[in-house]
Amino acid sequence: MASNIRILDGGMSRELVRLGAELKQPEWSALALIDTPNIVRQVHEEFIAAGADVITTNSYALVPYHIGEERFAREGRALIALSGRLAREAADAETTRSVMVAGGLPPIFGSYEPQNFDPARVQDYLSVLVEELESYADVWLGETLSLIAEGEAVRIATGDTNRPFWVSFTLEDADTEAAIANPKLRGGETVTEAAEWAAGSGAAALLFNCAKPEIMASAIKAASAVFAAKGVKLDLGVYANAFESNTDDGAANEALHGTRADLTGDRYTGFACDWVDAGATLVGGCCGIGASHIHNLAARLKGRAA
DSSP: OOTTOEEBOOOSHHHHHHTTOOOOTTTTTHHHHHHOHHHHHHHHHHHHHHTOSEEEOSOTTOSHHHHOHHHHHHHHHHHHHHHHHHHHHHHHTOOSSOOEEEEEEOOTTOTTOGGGOOTTTHHHHHHHHHHHHTTTOSEEEEEEEOSHHHHHHHHHHHTTSSOOEEEEEEBOOSSHHHHHHSOBBTTSOBHHHHHHHHHTTTOSEEEEESSOGGGHHHHHHHHHHHHHHHTOOOEEEEEEOOBSSOOTTSOTTSSOOOBOTTOOHHHHHHHHHHHHHHTOOEEEEOTTOOHHHHHHHHHHHHOOOO
């Protein structure tokens, strides 16, 4: 049992489908907020019951990339606030322990799409997400970011909120051996460069998500080395995906990718133990990692029976 480990939730989209929500493009997981918000809350509740200490708002697809510019202007604020309220209600309904809500701040211009990042426009959208989630979030989570510049945009957007911010980068994982030897963000910058930025950014945590579990320990080790050299203390975290094949040739949510049959709860938890040994204190799952995986993580890493 590790008392300093916090368990994150898992991937939202497949749990929505499992519980009966529709998932299709272009709205993706935003469609459940529009049509079946009760299922969104149920996903949060199931992750909490499984042992999650932190749940993330279902705000990942609440950007023009998914719901369009017109709908974002017309309905974006209400949908973002709804995502925050559903997460907050689920967290507050847990009476046996404290559950934090992370205000999810996605890559504004698309997953795995660093070439689309527009620094001149990013705050137009991030500011809306921050304003509408601030009443519900305990911490900010900029996630699945491919560029350090995206992390900097999250820092700027959340700077006046008096909430800590976490930044999570997605990693290149097409070539497992190369990724282990020299872990990089999907935009090409190295994990070492990202950790050097994080060390001076004011971030409370640096995480890595939405990549193969096999490559994550090397990223944690690289970041830990930077923090040790600089004498800074940041939490480190991982929430890997379960994609069955390389997804670098397309957006992460372009389609419902197949998931790995070999990545059972026990095997995923085995990887997570390696991440903890390397220095991670925040551990959860991304695409394809469900409540059953989180149950296994919580039982193994925290001795928690859900």
